[in-house]
Each structure stands twice: as structure tokens, then as C-alpha cells.
Amino acid sequence: xxxxxxQKIMQxxxxxxxxxxxVGICNFNPETTVAAHxxxxxxxxxxxxxxMVVYACSDCHAEIDRRGREAYxxxxxxxxxxxxxxxxxxxxxxxx
Numbered sequence: 340x341x342x343x344x345x346q347k348i349m350q351x352x353x354x355x356x357x358x359x360x361x362v363g364i365c366n367f368n369p370e371t372t373v374a375a376h377x378x379x380x381x382x383x384x385x386x387x388x389x390x391m392v393v394y395a396c397s398d399c400h401a402e403i404d405r406r407g408r409e410a411y412x413x414x415x416x417x418x419x420x421x422x423x424x425x426x427x428x429x430x431x432x433x434x435x
Contacts, residue, residue, distance in 0.1 A: 342389075343390040354369050355372050357372055357394055357395055358421040359399040360418070368397070375392055375394075377415045392419075
């Protein structure tokens with residue numbers, strides 16, 4: 340299986356609001372937002388494809404890295420939907 344790798348997708352998070360917005364953790368600072376991988380099928384040290392990212396502020400990103408793959412599943416799903424909608428609007432994802 341080929342993993343999607345896209346510098347444009349990874350850079351698209353810059354300046355965007357955090358879509359993860361973990362309660363009590365999010366800093367709501369778009370200057371710290373990055374594209375954070377959230378795939379659960381990969382092993383330690385092997386990231387999911389770049390199509391499996393959410394826009395996460397530095398605090399939310401640190402929290403999901405600290406807590407493990409299964410933590411915050413509902414938040415990650417909601418954030419992925421919002422992130423992919425944003426990427427479609429930016430022309431970074433397309434479906435035929």
C-alpha cells in the first residue's frame with residue numbers, strides 16, 4: 340500500500356484554527372497549528388499517510404502524542420471531517 344505524502348497538505352495547517360479543540364487543553368492559537376497524523380493502523384514510528392491528518396495546535400498535538408492512538412477518538416473523527424472539508428476547499432483533496 341502506498342502512503343500519501345504531500346508537502347502541500349502538511350503546510351496547509353499554517354495559520355489555520357485548531358480543528359481538534361480538546362476541552363481544557365487547546366490553546367486556540369493558529370500560529371502553533373500543524374498537520375498532526377492520527378492514523379491508528381500504523382506501528383510505532385510509522386506515520387499514517389498525509390491524508391490522515393487534523394489541524395492541531397501545539398497543545399492538542401502534544402496531548403494526542405502523549406495519550407496514544409485510541410484516546411480522543413470522537414474528537415479526532417470530528418476534527419478529521421473539519422480538516423478534510425478545509426483541504427477540499429483549498430483544492431488539496433479531490434474526489435471524483
